[in-house]
Amino acid sequence: MASLSLKTLLNPRSGAAATVASLLDALGGSVSVQDMSGARLLGALDGHAGRMPVWFADVQLGWVTGRPEAAGAVCSLLTHLAAREAEKRALAAEVLHLYREVHLIEQLSEQLTALFDIATVGRSALEQARRLIAASDGCVLVRDTDGGQLSEVASFGDGESPLPCLSPLASAILERGVAGIVNDAGAQPSSREFPLLYAPLRSGRRTVGIVALGNAAGTPYTSADLKLLNTIALQTAAAIENAILCVEMVGAARDREQLAALQKELDTARMIQHSLVPRVFPPFPERTDFDLHAQMTSARAVGGDFFDFFLIDDDRLAVVIGDVSGKGVPAALYMAAVRTHIKIAAIKSITPEECLQAVNRVLVREQVSSMFATCFYGILDTRNGELRYCNAGHNPPWVLRAGGAMESLTDAGGIPLGLMERMPYTGGVLPMGAGDALFLYTDGVPEASNAGLDDFSDERLALTLRDGARLDCRGLVDLVTQELVTFTAGAQPSDDITMLMVRRTAENHPR
Incomplete structure (x- = not known):
């Protein structure tokens, strides 16, 4: 996200510029708004007036010159407008993130609905994951037909997959069915070289496997990465379950996830x-x-x-x-x-x-x-x-x-x-x-x-x-x-x- 400055905030086409200009007119006298370089953005510059800094989120954005009471009022307004602009930018970033997730669902759904081979499903899921999440290694592990041992169905990286650091976590992931991030190299007793991102492959109440990514560059994973991997895991689990059912020819529909608690009777x-x-x-x-x-x-x-x-x-x-x-x-x-x-x-x-x-x-x-x-x-x-x-x-x-x-x-x-x-x-x-x-x-x-x-x-x-x-x-x-x-x-x-x-x-x- 681009840094916030008074110059961008008070763009002539923005509503903020008009709002500040109206206040300056109402205050009268020589009051001006300047950026950090001293360039005047709004108002009349008075070289003899006092100067007051404009702060937002511990960052100075510029100056307001003029009588102390007038400059203080303008500073307060600028701080308020900067906060509103920051909120708008944060919301736009969140909307963009949600759009990426929806686009992922659309693409992955189109790919996986036509696949009935577990290995092909796993490779498709990892390919999509690599496009959206930084990773040097990755794997998809699936339980065998009796729900016991995990086996690798797809992977990429330096040939050490399944990821060595995943082994001590596998049982807990399958039992709890919860996705997670391990960024701290000392957080696990096993030797680790890079951060780990993992998610269970859940279909209904059954966990059929695990998808995991590792980043040899050492860049920590974020909650946004976890959301994306969870989305991939949900789609992948459904496709793997379908593939398992086709292979076994049991014809049983998979259990649907439990619905959330319902609101009161209406x-x-x-x-x-x-x-x-x-x-x-x-x-x-x-x-x-x-x-x-x-x-x-x-x-x-x-x-x-x-x-x-x-x-x-x-x-x-x-x-x-x-x-x-x-x-x-x-x-x-x-x-x-x-x-x-x-x-x-x-x-x-x-x-x-x-x-x-x-x-x-x-x-x-x-x-x-x-x-x-x-x-x-x-x-x-x-x-x-x-x-x-x-x-x-x-x-x-x-x-x-x-x-x-x-x-x-x-x-x-x-x-x-x-x-x-x-x-x-x-x-x-x-x-x-x-x-x-x-x-x-x-x-x-x-x-x-x-x-x-x-x-x-x-x-x-x-x-x-x-x-x-x-x-x-x-x-x-x-x-x-x-x-x-x-x-x-x-x-x-x-x-x-x-x-x-x-x-x-x-x-x-x-x-």
């Missing part, structure tokens, strides 16, 4: 939320070619869950489910905006990916807060059973086949709505035969916790769906609800719990 938010979702079931009693049911249970502090369904025309059924970040009235109002924009875009008969891309563009341009929304949008052609869909960062739905098979839709979509404008959204196509069903849900289902703080989990949800696969939509939604009540011992959920299920019951809509 009746207004609940009213907004429930007034905007369908409440009459069955919604289309005259239709025999599909079955549909949905249910929402609000949390103590109302979240931003929403769902919707509607007929675009006689042969196309639209289904929507989503979750807005945040709680209370702001989340409910944002949810209403998302739902409205989706419906407006949907009636134009565009594809799900085009619809979500259009909604994302509107939300980013209208954004007045830091909120965003995950969303799954699908269109079922009831004539031929073709489901077209797009997933904007939402929990992957389950497909329940009539023959008993299950699959998770994880292949098409993009980032949550409202984060960044120029982001691609891809669509998917799924054939659904008679008896096949689609089960949609929000994160409140797998993250519902019991007294022991254990999550219901994606695995329990999958088992419950498998057990009740032959039930109708209302029956299976009720079964999952009962399993949640049993697991949580009837405790009030800390997050909204929303489910929507649609089943194709006939090959064709009767005319």
